[in-house]
Amino acid sequence: MPETAAIVVLGPSGTALGRRVRDLLPGSALCGPRKLAADWDEPYDSLAAQLTTLFAAGRPIVGICASGILIRILAPLIANKREEPAVVALAEDGSAAVPLLGGHRGANALAHRLAEGLGAVAAITTAGDLRLGFALDEPPAGWRLADPEPAKAIAAALLAGTPVALADELGVADWLTGAWAGHADLTVRVTDRAVKPDPATLVLHPPVLALGIGCERGCPAEEVAVLTAASLEEAGLSPLAVAAVVSVALKMDEPAIHTLAASLGVPARFFPAERLLAETPRLTGRSEAAFRATGCWGVAEGAALAAAGPDSELVVPKRKSRGATCAIARARLPIAAASTGIPRGRLAVIGIGPGKAAWRTPEASDLLAKSDDLVGYTRYLDLFGPSDQRRHDSPIGAEEERARLALDLAAAGRRVALVSSGDAGVYGLAALVFELLDREDRRDWHAAEIVVSPGISAMQAAAARIGAPLGHDFCAISLSDLMTPWAVIRARIEAAAGADFVVAFYNPRSARRPNHLAEAAAILLRHREADTPVAIARNLGRDGETVGIVALGELAAAEIDMLSLVIVGNRQTRRVAGRVYTPRGYFR
Secondary structure (H helix, E strand, O other): OOOOOEEOOHHHHHHHHHHHHHHOOOEEEEEEOOOOOOOOEEOOOOOOHHHHHHHOOOOOOEOOHHHHHHHHHHHHHHHOOOOOOOOOOOOOOOOOOEEEEEEHHHHHHHHHHHHHHHHHHHHHOOHHHHHHHHOOOOOOOOOOOOOHHHHHHHHHHHHHHHOOOOEEEEOOOOOOOOOOOOOOOOOOEOOOEOOOOOOOOEEEOOOEEEEEEEEOOOOOOOHHHHHHHHHHHHHHHHHHHHHEEEEEEEHHHOHHHHHHHHHOOOEEEEEEEHHHOHHHHHOOOOOHHHHHOOOOOOHHHHHHHHOOOOOEEEEEHHHHHHEEEEEEEEEOOOOOOOOOEEEEOEEEEEEEOOOHHHHOOHHEEEEEEOOEEEEEHHHHHHHHOOOOOOEEEOOOOOHHHHHHHHHHHHOOOEEEEEEEEEEOOOOOOOHHHHHHHHOOOHHHHHOEEEEEEEEOOHHHHHHHHHEEEOOOOOEEOOOOOOOHHHHHHHHHHHHHHOOOOOOEEEEEOOOOOOHHHHHHHHHHHHOEEEOOEEEEOOOOOOOEEEEEEHHHHHHOOOOOOOEEEEOOOOOOEEEOOEEEOOOOOOOO
């Protein structure tokens, strides 16, 4: 599923089943009514508004309710079946999963997955799947339709027993079972050739072409795209038959290659130089320049042949532009791009918020769901519950080891989530990752894609719990002197106090440094009144959460530990109705 699936629960009777479904679909979000206290990832106030929002966003929906409820709410939104997301109704007793919309956009597969995991029945109703054993508008992975319009008429003809011809030019369409005519008015054509549209012909392009690319460092993406388009056009080949864009591992971080792959809608895959060296006997020529730069005699041809397999043929020998080369190989069987070569690794440094699942962003949940490996402090990883990913746990304090492991895994082509509490860029692991990249000359680390996904920081969560103390200028200061000298921290507190910033104190007190918070409070008291409001939040978003308000004059003696966050108001911060806020100055 390309988007994070939403499991929508209507009431208490569906809550337990919703949790089971969430475990079956890693990365999915459990949605339930806000008025019902439960561990919702996405609480809602209005069922209709929630379903409408999910549908408009294209997110797969599993509604634990009667089919009619989903139908009545979503009916006004149905417009284009090729764009609607998967919608599945799941009986509250878990006995049946019914695909309502988007059957060939994932709903049928989702229903089968739920049925397998729950011991239920997948109530598939699409005629092609039931009677033909295949769906022309949902071919196997990697196969693509030149034009989907003829599919409906041809499927209807097959169901009615009307003769339809199958022209399998490559002999690879063994999934199209049944009796086919030798000649007929309607045709299903399987080819890697570029074909003109014909309303009586459904053209299926199997993923049999491997597009090899070599290029100079920093070669413009437009140059590579123009060379590729010319190579395909001159050979009469369709870009829809391309299974993958392939190159040598040294080019794993080359933007032009990834731009080309994205434009073609296929993955970019890479091979070690020694693997391409093994293809030397099949090259049309040897390049001394390529060997000096990469360790193999031909990047474009070698990569294309390696991806297409030992029985492949080179249908487009190397073509050159000023800074790039292109070659195309045809495989004897469809290419499984996902298991070809290695992908560019990705390291997603993810902020999961203070701990509560509902405070995790959809982007973070999506990145987590699409990761192969989860790296993090054991306590944080436990918050996700069961998952299909490989876990790499480590104890508290092993931050550098975690970051190194995550970079190593990403360098090996894995999709890695490095988990940080709060916001990964606020006293989190993101800065450590970039510091390691800056300090160490590791080409393999730099080849990986680095993504930073923000999370709700502890100071944001604490502020929301207590009111709006960060309503005007504020700063954050960590009182831990483990990596920053206390003299530097003290100078920053003095500066913040003199500038009248609201101050959020992280790591306020530990057994090793019990007096730093008291000293910080004394500095602030020289600039602010003793009754200045101070918010103290502990275990935010987790069991045992507490939030309270004390006066600045009481802060030094307050019960505070490393699980706490402290927000000290400035001279304008006020209390109202048990809350704390700092006015921006609208009524001045």
